[in-house]
Amino acid sequence: MSDSNEVVDFFEIESSANAARASLLPEKSKARYERTYTYFKEWCNSKNVKTINETVLLAYFNDRASNLTSPTSLWSEYSMLKLTLCANENLDISKFKQVISFLKRKNDGYIPKKANIFTKEEITRFLCDAPDHAFLLMKVAMVLGVAGACLAGPMNFII
Structure with a gap:
């Protein structure tokens, strides 16, 4: 193999390796x-x-x-x-x-912040007591979210 072919092969390999490196992220x-x-x-x-x-x-x-x-x-x-x-x-x-x-x-000593989670009673109270004219969209989203979560996996949460 001649030197020019070795140079071309090296650049092809280097180019291919750079493309592979870019796909790592x-x-x-x-x-x-x-x-x-x-x-x-x-x-x-x-x-x-x-x-x-x-x-x-x-x-x-x-x-x-x-x-x-x-x-x-x-x-x-x-x-x-x-x-x-x-x-x-x-x-x-x-x-x-x-x-x-x-x-x-x-x-050491770090305590991560935990997200607040609504209790079953809080969700039930919201669904029953909040006025529909102001919160209907939120109620629908909440019911769909709970139903979707129930379908996704086992839960001990039933309204």
């Missing part, structure tokens, strides 16, 4: 993943970081911990960086045990 949240990766790269540039390693990521997440409101946000950012760094830099950060330990320590 989930389509629905691709922009968010890329934004997180860009923010990380900008942070690296501002700190004159040339090589990404465990120490760099530990410092980055320590900085981010002061800006993000919950440990779940840190874990979310870690997850996005794990995939984008793997795709763009061929770096597997899941092996960085100190980073994972740091994120786990940030979870």
Whole structure:
């Protein structure tokens, strides 16, 4: 094989690999993943970081911990960086045990907010007592939502 054929083959392979890398990110949240990766790269540039390693990521997440409101946000950012760094830099950060330990320590004592859930009595009272002329659409939506949830799986909820 001649050198020119090897060059063409290399560019074809590189092009195919780049297309595969682009498909690694989930389509629905691709922009968010890329934004997180860009923010990380900008942070690296501002700190004159040339090589990404465990120490760099530990410092980055320590900085981010002061800006993000919950440990779940840190874990979310870690997850996005794990995939984008793997795709763009061929770096597997899941092996960085100190980073994972740091994120786990940030979870200590964290109590997630729970969504308020209406009781069976509150739903029944709303359906029976709320005036139809003002709340008919909400009542229909609630009944359809409950019926849909009942069809989707077993529930101990019957009106």
